[in-house]
Amino acid sequence: MKQVNIKNIFFVCFFFLFLSFNLNTSESEIYSKEKTQKGKKYFEGYLSFSNKANPCISCHSLDIKSFTLGGGLAKNLTKSYALLTETGINSILNNTPFPVMKIAYENKKLTKEEIECLTSFLYSASKENNLIQYSNKTVYFAFLGFLFLLYIYYCLFFKNKDLLSKN
Numbered sequence: 001m002k003q004v005n006i007k008n009i010f011f012v013c014f015f016f017l018f019l020s021f022n023l024n025t026s027e028s029e030i031y032s033k034e035k036t037q038k039g040k041k042y043f044e045g046y047l048s049f050s051n052k053a054n055p056c057i058s059c060h061s062l063d064i065k066s067f068t069l070g071g072g073l074a075k076n077l078t079k080s081y082a083l084l085t086e087t088g089i090n091s092i093l094n095n096t097p098f099p100v101m102k103i104a105y106e107n108k109k110l111t112k113e114e115i116e117c118l119t120s121f122l123y124s125a126s127k128e129n130n131l132i133q134y135s136n137k138t139v140y141f142a143f144l145g146f147l148f149l150l151y152i153y154y155c156l157f158f159k160n161k162d163l164l165s166k167n
Contacts (some may be wrong), residue, residue, distance in 0.1 A: 031120040039121025040113055053108040056118070064125045081119070082125040089119045
């Protein structure tokens with residue numbers, strides 16, 4: 001039976017981390033500046049929804065720079081992306097669980113593009129307030145760095161130990 005080498009284990013770990021890192025789409029591709037600007041216009045009402053729904057600002061507010069005051073009838077959405085992520089926001093905008101919002105948007109479904117733009121804008125609001133601290137890339141690089149340091153430790157300590165025991 002072939003003995004497992006620690007170098008092979010490290011190589012396999014690096015390979016799978018590198019593969020999964022490259023398969024992820026970057027945040028800049030998902031949340032482009034154009035989508036964010038368009039989302040802000042939808043939120044503020046400067047750009048009308050295709051179904052003539054009320055703009056978000058009529059009930060909601062945000063705490064970000066260069067933003068006018070919003071409505072006080074519903075929650076402040078500054079932390080919404082940090083708490084719900086893209087999936088939660090999409091879910092709420094597609095099929096809202098809130099009774100007042102359900103009535104306000106009855107027969108006024110938002111389009112996929114409008115939801116993407118609003119999600120992009122809410123992401124930028126959370127990012128501007130430092131509520132989104134670490135991206136997946138940061139975690140991957142930290143883990144790769146940790147594995148690299150372990151490998152260096154192995155090379156320095158265990159190889160020297162083998163050399164010392166032979167003498």
